[in-house]
Amino acid sequence: MVSDIRNMVSGEWHAARSNISNPAQLKLSGHMLLVYGANDNRVYVQADIELVEVSQRVGSIPREIAFPDGSLFETPDNDGIDALLRHHRKKGVGVVHWLEQFRPRLIGITAAAVLLAYATYRLALPAMVELAVAVTPPMVPELMSSSTMAALDRTAFSPSELTNEKQDEIRQDFAKIAAHAEGAPEDYKLNFRKGGVIGPNAFALPDGTLVVTDELVSVAGDDLQMITGVLAHEIGHVEYEHSLRQLYRAAGLAGLVMLVAGDVGSAMEDILTQGGGLLALSHSRDAEAEADRRSVELMRAAGLDATAIERFFALMEKEFGDHDKTSMLSTHPGTPERREAIINYDKELQNR
Ligand SMILES: [Zn+2]
Numbered sequence: 366m367v368s369d370i371r372n373m374v375s376g377e378w379h380a381a382r383s384n385i386s387n388p389a390q391l392k393l394s395g396h397m398l399l400v401y402g403a404n405d406n407r408v409y410v411q412a413d414i415e416l417v418e419v420s421q422r423v424g425s426i427p428r429e430i431a432f433p434d435g436s437l438f439e440t441p442d443n444d445g446i447d448a449l450l451r452h453h454r455k456k457g458v459g460v461v462h463w464l465e466q467f468r469p470r471l472i473g474i475t476a477a478a479v480l481l482a483y484a485t486y487r488l489a490l491p492a493m494v495e496l497a498v499a500v501t502p503p504m505v506p507e508l509m510s511s512s513t514m515a516a517l518d519r520t521a522f523s524p525s526e527l528t529n530e531k532q533d534e535i536r537q538d539f540a541k542i543a544a545h546a547e548g549a550p551e552d553y554k555l556n557f558r559k560g561g562v563i564g565p566n567a568f569a570l571p572d573g574t575l576v577v578t579d580e581l582v583s584v585a586g587d588d589l590q591m592i593t594g595v596l597a598h599e600i601g602h603v604e605y606e607h608s609l610r611q612l613y614r615a616a617g618l619a620g621l622v623m624l625v626a627g628d629v630g631s632a633m634e635d636i637l638t639q640g641g642g643l644l645a646l647s648h649s650r651d652a653e654a655e656a657d658r659r660s661v662e663l664m665r666a667a668g669l670d671a672t673a674i675e676r677f678f679a680l681m682e683k684e685f686g687d688h689d690k691t692s693m694l695s696t697h698p699g700t701p702e703r704r705e706a707i708i709n710y711d712k713e714l715q716n717r
Contacts, residue, residue: 374449376427376440378402378409391430391438393449398430400438410436419450494613498606503572506609510570514556517563517576525557525579532557535582538593541667547604548573555596557582565681567592569599571608584684585677594660594673601659607652654706661711671714675707 378389378400388403399411410432418431428446430438440446525532536555543550552573560566560578567577575596585591602608648656657674664671 372449374440374442374445375403376438376442379437379439380409381435386439389438391440391446391449398432400432400436410434414450419446422447490614490617494610497613498609501609506571506606509608509612510572510574513570514574514576518558521561521563522558522576522578523561525559527557527579527582531582534589535577535592538589538667538669539596541669542593542597542600542663545663545666546600553600553603565685567595567599569602569608571603571606573603575599575603584680588673588676590664590670590673591677591680593667593669594664594675595677597660597663597667598656598674600663601656602648602652604659605652605655607648607656611648611652654703657703657707658710661707661714665711665714671711672707675704678704678707 372393374391376389376391377386379386387409389409390401390403392399392401393414396414397411398414398417400409401407402409412432412434416433420429420431422428422443425441425443427439427441428443430440430446432438535557539553539555540550543553546553554574556574556576558576558578560580563578563580565578565580565584567575567581569575577592577596581595582592660674661671664673670676
């Protein structure tokens, strides 16, 4: 930053023990402060800057520079004195005065503070999310899941119309991937529902409750592994606790501080129970990519078609395009890049 370096200040000079004021100029030359007569250019006094005493800046009260010989230079030009002394960090320069020097830079400082706060938020939020996930008692995801399931059953779902044979077939394949998932296979509970407005979809609730809609099963037709691939993806969401993370990110830093501090207000409870449902249905792009990779891993581990989920996205895109607002495609966008990433990850695992 370029500051207004000035080396000359106008004021009045009083000789020691004299009340006579002489119009004068204060000048800085190297380390020396010199006082010249404004009219005759005569040097009244000079001294090393370290040896003079500068009065502190208080509002617009004139500033006094006391020289070792007892003479005094006085000026109302506070800014001039500050500019003159700025690079000399003279002792006795008060904090208030120092702050006042910076007043013109207040906007800059404010901008810096905002940037700092933003950076802190960007760094602190993910850390707080991890902390909150770590200290979340099992009761919370269970509560989120049961209330979401109840809400969906009330508003969108109806009982599945799939035959028992079909359900069993899907369950058998599902058991193969659940066996390789984190935790016990019983932690993952597969549910069948007719999706209604939800359409062809599958999702996982944070406690390990999985739902697949009749519509999705119907889209997959005879391709059972396609369904299993989607369910493996949903297991990935559970394992990575994506819903909980999503919810905590939405709660923000303030909400998380309250939560971790153990002060769960009623507002927070509302978010946990009411907001959980909507959030459980959609994830960030990163979370989706993570769950896709998990699907490939679980399917491989179970000896099934590792890229079945890629075929599912391709099929969905062909059948529904991107018009259906509630389908698996809208909550799990199956972009060409995403399908490519799935195939590439499988190749990567093959070559290991
Ligand atoms: Zn997903």
